[in-house]
Amino acid sequence: MQSSGQLIEHFRAQGLKVTPQRQCIFEALVSSAGSHPTAEAIWAEVVRHMPAVSLKTVYQTLNDLSTMGVVSHLAIGTGSARFDTNVDRHQHVVCTRCNRVWDVYVDLTEEWIESKLPSQLPEDLGGRFLVSSSDLVVRGLCGACADDSSSVDATV
Amino acid sequence: MQSSGQLIEHFRAQGLKVTPQRQCIFEALVSSAGSHPTAEAIWAEVVRHMPAVSLKTVYQTLNDLSTMGVVSHLAIGTGSARFDTNVDRHQHVVCTRCNRVWDVYVDLTEEWIESKLPSQLPEDLGGRFLVSSSDLVVRGLCGACADDSSSVDATV
DNA sequence: TTTCTTCTAACAATCGTTGTCAATTGGAAA
DNA sequence: TTTCCAATTGACAACGATTGTTAGAAGAAA
Numbered sequence: 001m002q003s004s005g006q007l008i009e010h011f012r013a014q015g016l017k018v019t020p021q022r023q024c025i026f027e028a029l030v031s032s033a034g035s036h037p038t039a040e041a042i043w044a045e046v047v048r049h050m051p052a053v054s055l056k057t058v059y060q061t062l063n064d065l066s067t068m069g070v071v072s073h074l075a076i077g078t079g080s081a082r083f084d085t086n087v088d089r090h091q092h093v094v095c096t097r098c099n100r101v102w103d104v105y106v107d108l109t110e111e112w113i114e115s116k117l118p119s120q121l122p123e124d125l126g127g128r129f130l131v132s133s134s135d136l137v138v139r140g141l142c143g144a145c146a147d148d149s150s151s152v153d154a155t156v
Numbered sequence: 157m158q159s160s161g162q163l164i165e166h167f168r169a170q171g172l173k174v175t176p177q178r179q180c181i182f183e184a185l186v187s188s189a190g191s192h193p194t195a196e197a198i199w200a201e202v203v204r205h206m207p208a209v210s211l212k213t214v215y216q217t218l219n220d221l222s223t224m225g226v227v228s229h230l231a232i233g234t235g236s237a238r239f240d241t242n243v244d245r246h247q248h249v250v251c252t253r254c255n256r257v258w259d260v261y262v263d264l265t266e267e268w269i270e271s272k273l274p275s276q277l278p279e280d281l282g283g284r285f286l287v288s289s290s291d292l293v294v295r296g297l298c299g300a301c302a303d304d305s306s307s308v309d310a311t312v
Numbered sequence: 313t314t315t316c317t318t319c320t321a322a323c324a325a326t327c328g329t330t331g332t333c334a335a336t337t338g339g340a341a342a
Numbered sequence: 343t344t345t346c347c348a349a350t351t352g353a354c355a356a357c358g359a360t361t362g363t364t365a366g367a368a369g370a371a372a
Contacts, residue, residue, distance in 0.1 A: 017338050017349055054352050059329065077231045080328060093273065093285060104276045106269065113262065113294055117249065120260045128299030129249060136292045138269055143284030173318060173369050210321050236359065
């Protein structure tokens with residue numbers, strides 16, 4: 001994750017304006033690094049400092065950052081998209097109870113995956129496929145939720 | 157994938173009624189096996205035979221099947237959910253140009269993944285995570301689209 | 313057939329996200 | 343510093359995908 005100052009440079013370099021709203025969004029992003037926030041979560045944080053900022057502006061800025069490759073856009077199952085300030089090659093672990101997300105580094109290279117494909121793809125592809133990205137999402141129950149689950153289940 | 161008759165049995169076994177609408181949805185599912193249809197695609201097929209069936213009924217039936225574990229519900233990036241009649245452990249390859257989806261069998265066992273996690277998960281999980289499922293989505297360009305891409309790009 | 317329960321279809325609502333557009337504002341050039 | 347214009351903003355509504363609500367229709371069991 002970059003600092004807020006680096007994000008400002010990125011925007012300037014693209015000829016985009018650095019408005020107070022955007023700076024506030026940058027701050028919210030930097031302070032939430034690692035938590036994989038939704039656009040709405042970022043917005044909630046931004047609004048604490050600038051109540052007039054619209055959710056649309058947050059989406060727009062996050063999409064701009066995503067286009068620049070500075071944050072990545074996660075589609076983890078259903079629900080809102082989440083934004084990840086970690087743009088290194090990595091995978092995600094999602095707890096299906098508390099919905100928290102963690103980054104993990106499983107040794108899954110693009111080349112390894114690509115080497116597995118040709119023999120399996122149907123003929124109309126000529127057995128060829130040019131891999132550009134791959135997402136591994138591991139779902140399950142985190143330790144904390146596993147500890148809670150018996151009591152939670154009992155009280156429901 | 158099961159036959160239409162097997163789906164009927166599943167429904168009966170759950171105490172659910174087997175209506176003409178549902179039978180028609182089963183037929184559409186069976187005939188589309190392998191194409192990872194969206195709910196709307198199924199609906200389009202169903203409506204050819206029974207114009208009065210609503211999209212809601214299709215969603216409901218697909219969700220019922222999904223709950224029974226007879227079809228699986230794919231969240232492949234943005235856009236509509238897709239339903240997969242293949243419920244064996246497998247992964248997906250998606251062409252980002254034509255949006256087609258293929259099943260592949262990459263040797264990625266749950267145990268292998270789980271063995272990679274403990275050392276990476278933060279302390280508040282106690283380093284524990286109980287994996288229940290994992291989805292690998294590989295994105296890129298299929299052979300057919302790679303062949304087309306130059307001419308397509310040229311004409312746009 | 314009767315009765316009971318489930319299912320259907322129309323409709324509207326919901327959620328997450330994006331388009332429209334007039335008014336505002338950043339920031340480079342003068 | 344002032345000026346100017348393109349970029350940005352926020353209010354609002356629209357959008358696509360999916361689900362809730364409802365009254366009426368149609369299965370299934372007796």
